[in-house]
Amino acid sequence: xxxxxxxxxxxxxxxxxxxxxxxxxxxxxxxxxxxxxxxxxxxxxxxxxxxxxxxxxxxxxxxxxxxxxxxxxxxxxxxxxxxxxxxxxxxxxxxxxxxxxxxxxxxx
Amino acid sequence: xxxxxxxxxxxxxxxxxxxxxxxxxxxxxxxxxxxxxxxxxxxxxxxxxxxxxxxxxxxxxxxxxxxxxxxxxxxxxxxxxxxxxxxxxxxxxxxxxxxxxxxxxxxxxxxxxxxxx
Numbered sequence: 001x002x003x004x005x006x007x008x009x010x011x012x013x014x015x016x017x018x019x020x021x022x023x024x025x026x027x028x029x030x031x032x033x034x035x036x037x038x039x040x041x042x043x044x045x046x047x048x049x050x051x052x053x054x055x056x057x058x059x060x061x062x063x064x065x066x067x068x069x070x071x072x073x074x075x076x077x078x079x080x081x082x083x084x085x086x087x088x089x090x091x092x093x094x095x096x097x098x099x100x101x102x103x104x105x106x107x108x
Numbered sequence: 109x110x111x112x113x114x115x116x117x118x119x120x121x122x123x124x125x126x127x128x129x130x131x132x133x134x135x136x137x138x139x140x141x142x143x144x145x146x147x148x149x150x151x152x153x154x155x156x157x158x159x160x161x162x163x164x165x166x167x168x169x170x171x172x173x174x175x176x177x178x179x180x181x182x183x184x185x186x187x188x189x190x191x192x193x194x195x196x197x198x199x200x201x202x203x204x205x206x207x208x209x210x211x212x213x214x215x216x217x218x219x220x221x222x223x224x225x
Contacts, residue, residue, distance in 0.1 A: 001170060032210060034210075034211040034212075036153070036212075038153070042217075043203055043215040043216065043217055043218060044145075044153060044203075044212075044215055045215075046211055046212060046213050049209070049210070049211035050209075050210075050211075055213070085152075087152065087153050089153075089155075089211075091210035091211060094158075094167060095141060095143065095158030095159070095160070095165070095167040095207070096155060096158065096167050096168070096169060097143070097155050097158070097210075097212075098155050098169075099145075099152060099153045099154065099155060100152075101152050102152040102153070
């Protein structure tokens with residue numbers, strides 16, 4: 001199975017900060033990488049798919065990059081509503097789409 | 109508008125079986141793969157199972173293979189997850205999600221399964 005490793009597991013940031021979260025796959029997954037945001041008590045929301053394509057309705061301060069094994073989610077200008085947990089997910093293996101362990105973004 | 113509504117969760121004893129359902133509306137259900145994802149209390153997301161649009165192809169995480177069965181009834185726009193021999197580690201919120209082009213764009217609000225004696 002493909003393992004996904006996110007770092008850091010948590011981070012503290014302030015409104016307006018630039019935040020970067022990384023995700024590493026245990027083998028090459030091309031650009032088959034998705035990012036989700038989950039707020040407490042809510043279902044996950046899709047942010048980015050195919051590593052860098054922004055889902056409809058997602059603010060442009062979110063961006064994704066990478067291919068192969070190393071990927072990055074960047075939030076430029078953190079807003080209050082962005083304090084949440086973020087998950088990467090590989091979709092390289094047919095309908096067995098494993099997640100990273102999550103990164104919690106907390107207010108400093 | 110797309111809606112996914114899970115049901116069937118609750119308190120169950122170890123060893124029994126449970127069947128979760130996900131009622132879909134607002135889209136042509138039979139055109140999309142579907143999936144189940146779970147989240148144990150205070151933990152991260154765990155992909156559990158996926159099924160192709162016709163139901164002919166099914167996929168499972170290694171952790172649940174042999175005990176979980178995913179199925180769908182396209183005539184009733186409903187997705188199911190049969191869980192046998194429940195274990196305490198199956199305690200989680202179970203989400204159903206629509207799969208499109210290798211990502212999950214719509215999610216239900218989840219149903220909580222608690223396994224305890």
